[in-house]
Amino acid sequence: MTTPTSPSAVHDATADPPSPPSPTASFYDMSDDEEGGYSTIRHSKTGKGVKLLYTKSKVYVHPTPSAKDNIPGYIALIQQKPGLERSTSTASQTAVGSSRGAQSERNSLLLAWVPESSLGSASEIYTKVELADGDSPPKQSYLVPPPPITTAHSSGLGTYAFAVPLSEVFSILVRPPSVGWWFGSVIINTKAGDSFPALFFHDSECQSTIQQRKKLQRESFEISASGQGMFWGGDEVLRWLKRYVTVERSSQEPNIYLIDPSDADKLSFGSGGKPTTDNVRNVLEGKPKDHPSPSSRTKDAQMDPMMQALKSARWNFLEKMSQVTTFTRRTAQAVAENKNVPPQVRRLLQDPQVRTVSDEFDSARLYLARWAMGIAEQSERERNQRMWTARDVMEMEDSEVGEFEILDAEQMSLTDKRKPVTLKEWNGFFNSRTGRLEKTVDEVKERIFHGGLSPEDGVRKEAYLFLLGVYEWDSSKEERDAKMNSLRDEYIRLKGAWWERMVDEQGTLEEREWWKEQRMRIEKDVHRTDRHIPLFAGEDIPHPDPDSPFAESGTNVHMEQMKDMLLTYNEYNRDLGYVQGMSDLLAPIYAVEQDDAVAFWGFVGFMERMERNFLRDQSGMRLQLLTLDHLCQFLDPKLYAHLEKVDSTNFFFFFRMLLVWFKREFEFTDILRMWEGLWTDYLSSNFHLFLAMAILEKHREVIIDHLKGFDEVLKYVNELSGSIDLQSTMVRAESLFLRFQRMVEAIDKKSNFPVPIVRQRLPQPPSSPTTTTPGADGKPRTSSQSSSSTARQNANRAVIANGPGPRPGSSSAAASASGRDKTTGDFVAQGVGAEKEKVISPELRILLSKEVPKLDKHEVREHGGGVGS
Amino acid sequence: MSSRKKILLKVIILGDSGVGKTSLMNQYVNKKFSASYKATIGADFLTKEVLVDDRLVTMQLWDTAGQERFQSLGVAFYRGADCCVLVYDVNNSKSFDTLDSWRDEFLIQASPMDPESFPFVVLGNKVDVDESKRMISSKRAQAFCQSKGGIPYFETSAKEAVNVEQAFEVIARNALAQEESQDFNPDFPETIPINIGEENQGCSC
Numbered sequence A: 001m002t003t004p005t006s007p008s009a010v011h012d013a014t015a016d017p018p019s020p021p022s023p024t025a026s027f028y029d030m031s032d033d034e035e036g037g038y039s040t041i042r043h044s045k046t047g048k049g050v051k052l053l054y055t056k057s058k059v060y061v062h063p064t065p066s067a068k069d070n071i072p073g074y075i076a077l078i079q080q081k082p083g084l085e086r087s088t089s090t091a092s093q094t095a096v097g098s099s100r101g102a103q104s105e106r107n108s109l110l111l112a113w114v115p116e117s118s119l120g121s122a123s124e125i126y127t128k129v130e131l132a133d134g135d136s137p138p139k140q141s142y143l144v145p146p147p148p149i150t151t152a153h154s155s156g157l158g159t160y161a162f163a164v165p166l167s168e169v170f171s172i173l174v175r176p177p178s179v180g181w182w183f184g185s186v187i188i189n190t191k192a193g194d195s196f197p198a199l200f201f202h203d204s205e206c207q208s209t210i211q212q213r214k215k216l217q218r219e220s221f222e223i224s225a226s227g228q229g230m231f232w233g234g235d236e237v238l239r240w241l242k243r244y245v246t247v248e249r250s251s252q253e254p255n256i257y258l259i260d261p262s263d264a265d266k267l268s269f270g271s272g273g274k275p276t277t278d279n280v281r282n283v284l285e286g287k288p289k290d291h292p293s294p295s296s297r298t299k300d301a302q303m304d305p306m307m308q309a310l311k312s313a314r315w316n317f318l319e320k321m322s323q324v325t326t327f328t329r330r331t332a333q334a335v336a337e338n339k340n341v342p343p344q345v346r347r348l349l350q351d352p353q354v355r356t357v358s359d360e361f362d363s364a365r366l367y368l369a370r371w372a373m374g375i376a377e378q379s380e381r382e383r384n385q386r387m388w389t390a391r392d393v394m395e396m397e398d399s400e401v402g403e404f405e406i407l408d409a410e411q412m413s414l415t416d417k418r419k420p421v422t423l424k425e426w427n428g429f430f431n432s433r434t435g436r437l438e439k440t441v442d443e444v445k446e447r448i449f450h451g452g453l454s455p456e457d458g459v460r461k462e463a464y465l466f467l468l469g470v471y472e473w474d475s476s477k478e479e480r481d482a483k484m485n486s487l488r489d490e491y492i493r494l495k496g497a498w499w500e501r502m503v504d505e506q507g508t509l510e511e512r513e514w515w516k517e518q519r520m521r522i523e524k525d526v527h528r529t530d531r532h533i534p535l536f537a538g539e540d541i542p543h544p545d546p547d548s549p550f551a552e553s554g555t556n557v558h559m560e561q562m563k564d565m566l567l568t569y570n571e572y573n574r575d576l577g578y579v580q581g582m583s584d585l586l587a588p589i590y591a592v593e594q595d596d597a598v599a600f601w602g603f604v605g606f607m608e609r610m611e612r613n614f615l616r617d618q619s620g621m622r623l624q625l626l627t628l629d630h631l632c633q634f635l636d637p638k639l640y641a642h643l644e645k646v647d648s649t650n651f652f653f654f655f656r657m658l659l660v661w662f663k664r665e666f667e668f669t670d671i672l673r674m675w676e677g678l679w680t681d682y683l684s685s686n687f688h689l690f691l692a693m694a695i696l697e698k699h700r701e702v703i704i705d706h707l708k709g710f711d712e713v714l715k716y717v718n719e720l721s722g723s724i725d726l727q728s729t730m731v732r733a734e735s736l737f738l739r740f741q742r743m744v745e746a747i748d749k750k751s752n753f754p755v756p757i758v759r760q761r762l763p764q765p766p767s768s769p770t771t772t773t774p775g776a777d778g779k780p781r782t783s784s785q786s787s788s789s790t791a792r793q794n795a796n797r798a799v800i801a802n803g804p805g806p807r808p809g810s811s812s813a814a815a816s817a818s819g820r821d822k823t824t825g826d827f828v829a830q831g832v833g834a835e836k837e838k839v840i841s842p843e844l845r846i847l848l849s850k851e852v853p854k855l856d857k858h859e860v861r862e863h864g865g866g867v868g869s
Numbered sequence B: 001m002s003s004r005k006k007i008l009l010k011v012i013i014l015g016d017s018g019v020g021k022t023s024l025m026n027q028y029v030n031k032k033f034s035a036s037y038k039a040t041i042g043a044d045f046l047t048k049e050v051l052v053d054d055r056l057v058t059m060q061l062w063d064t065a066g067q068e069r070f071q072s073l074g075v076a077f078y079r080g081a082d083c084c085v086l087v088y089d090v091n092n093s094k095s096f097d098t099l100d101s102w103r104d105e106f107l108i109q110a111s112p113m114d115p116e117s118f119p120f121v122v123l124g125n126k127v128d129v130d131e132s133k134r135m136i137s138s139k140r141a142q143a144f145c146q147s148k149g150g151i152p153y154f155e156t157s158a159k160e161a162v163n164v165e166q167a168f169e170v171i172a173r174n175a176l177a178q179e180e181s182q183d184f185n186p187d188f189p190e191t192i193p194i195n196i197g198e199e200n201q202g203c204s205c
């Protein structure tokens, strides 16, 4: 480790009271002499200045969500002349410790941010220092005008510039760049409890970062060694600091780095997990999730229980106190007395005023239900309770329960070990010369399903194109390049087609109307899709269409690209056209690819499997809701019975989750992780239904104990949004799938039914003479460990339920007529309940298939609701 | 359990996608407008307690997705509605033209006992937008409402909170009247499957 050498020849600044930076052209005289520590830079007039140790450019303050308000500046580590207890050079060279010398050095070091605009001629020096080799402080001393020292962030209209003594810094909150947060950022928290505005590192504009990245790539050891993904500006700042002070990462909040933590800090922060004052403040102030503050990036699941309770308290309590239904005093009492409830919240509940309110109005119950859930989450109990379902069915099948418990545990630990696939690993899958895959597709998919793709190194850009079917898995690099070229051309051609339509107003009147309407729809939807993501937030360019309702507010490049892609899709798939929800499906793909032609074709691939969700007659959604109905009956009859009682077996409360694959329930980054897993079809091409089941199972106790009507169930499930932990949900879903698979196998073995191969189809209209004959045109599935045992069996005999009730094809159609499917439901219920009549409905059996449920073109034409081609 | 009888009024808000249904509801219930509400998917509701002539009622306002195809699953929420709010955008004639089919759709799906007297309210939203963009005049909208049996009409802005409070007051009042007319009608058995605990909804003692 190198400590800065402060050659005595440097005429350091005296610790004069700070003055605002007002450099003049002749402020400095600088020597370019590289070698020898003797060269000096001298303030030409007064000799005053501070030493610029390190700096980095293109670090922005984002005062508003609009990109046009961003202020570029420099982050800098500055040394001023030490104060009274002037340190000798020996003292300052001792390694970081608690010696008086080190302490005084800390006092003399300033961490600063200065806007570009304020630098004047000093900017040359800043550039010079920035581009000097960053591994050690510059040998030469560069003096710059002292920035005004600030120890608190003065909110209000003033400047954002600050310079804070390192000794005053308590912690630094570090958020590396990732999708959704394009720019990495740091927030400096002072010991006094204040925070400076977030500093955003626009790495792609920053010369020194680009340089350092290149260097690291050449050396490449650093990237893997740090395990932190792509190098970015914030890393560099931490490196500077580490040369002078102890920088310790908090074990509780991995994004917080403590600066010279005292033992007490370490204790309360490291092991105790106490929320910081910022944490609490943010929660209490109800800052938006994206707000760059400590609490915002902490997943709910990792959050301290108290935090969680406070958060729900805010979300639900304050808002819902004014709501309705049938809350009882007893429930409130029970919760208020529950020892697990954090005292703060208990006190809140015991407040007489709150009590009256909750007594009068209901839906405090929903709030309490969620709350109860939060408590349940903490306890081990919950996992055990979940086991009864398997046990139940297994008793019926007289096999062992133990198996499943092991399965769960096994899954947990397996998943813990899975690491995301990095770009490096990904590239290793392919032959370096031909670019052909050298692993089996299944192996690759398994890795992605369990580990996901690294969010940081750009591997998604490439991998998504395989997962979405743009590239064939067995293609060579050359073939892929050729394909991409022709796809780019094709995209331009398709774009041209609607462009002409727009300009020429050609086509029939009906077509023109449709087109105009679609365009309007897309316009409106894009402007309300993921606007909280920085990529889509800005309104920095004037709207190209003065007639748009958004003409005044403006738009940004990415929203315009989104519109183009969706209009192109509307043209490309005219049988279906654009339907609401599609913009939600496109946004993440575009955010990853950031290239409209590429993202478009990825989206087309995604839509092939999602098409059925958007049909005019909603047959595809009905089918999935019906399947979920069957799945719930099969896996959790007790919960199902309750849902039946509260009139909720239409499973409509899962409509949103299924339509856009949980897009509204999870943060952007989680969605990418989830979708790439789902795209693999590793266990089932309908794995999303197991995710849905996993979410339902997690909340089963609350639903059964507290929710008394369809409206309450819907509200409760809608409000889960933003609070579901992805990782554990995926593990649970996998475990449910495996349980399901074993149950089906056990039943098959017992009843010795020949097993059909079914292909997922839409329900036929009742009048249709053809009933679904599963397997008739289904290709044999590729055998794999998960479904081989069933697939191996008799492939041609189509077994349709021999229980009472209509045949599945027509019963689903009947469901669409009534909006609720009683018939098929009963039929399966009897199947599960009554020993003799046990059947696996075709809807359930299809869940074992990995074949993606794509629609035939004629099916889309028939049900699509577009204008046709 | 409180001895006071609770009244739950179920209100359905319908209209083309993007006319401002979600924004209106949020303006009324939460007193705020955000330019970044997401397009509604599926259905959701907000509730609000209000006093109507000294009676405390709870309004349950149902928000649905506006694109036609998503309505086919909406049957479940239409049932038991006490009032239906039809919203259009005064700067978009298409959204006005479809009001009639939204109304028909509702009557078919909800099949209220007396369709003729079932309360609707029409809201012409986004009146804050520049006059030059306006496509549907007040006159035209009023004529439409008149022709449908005198539906109350309001011109609103969810963005600038214009007339929102007033409109929902009328909505609440009419919904309450509807709810009560059903309560006191002994000829028809109660069919509303709303869950208000064990309380007897028809009790008029």
Ligand SMILES: Nc1nc2c(ncn2[C@@H]2O[C@H](COP(=O)(O)OP(=O)(O)O)[C@@H](O)[C@H]2O)c(=O)[nH]1
Pocket: A524, A527, A528, B015, B016, B017, B018, B019, B020, B021, B022, B023, B024, B034, B035, B036, B037, B038, B039, B040, B066, B125, B126, B127, B128, B129, B156, B157, B158, B159, B160
């Ligand atoms: N100028 C203006 N815009 C509005 C108003 N109400 C809603 N909007 C905008 O219209 C778009 C659609 O609104 P939203 O409430 O989502 O419509 P919904 O689809 O009917 O729920 C959004 O961009 C809103 O910001 C209003 O009163 N005035």
Ligand SMILES: [Mg+2]
Pocket: B021, B022, B023, B038, B039, B040, B063, B064, B065, B066
């Ligand atoms: Mg809406």
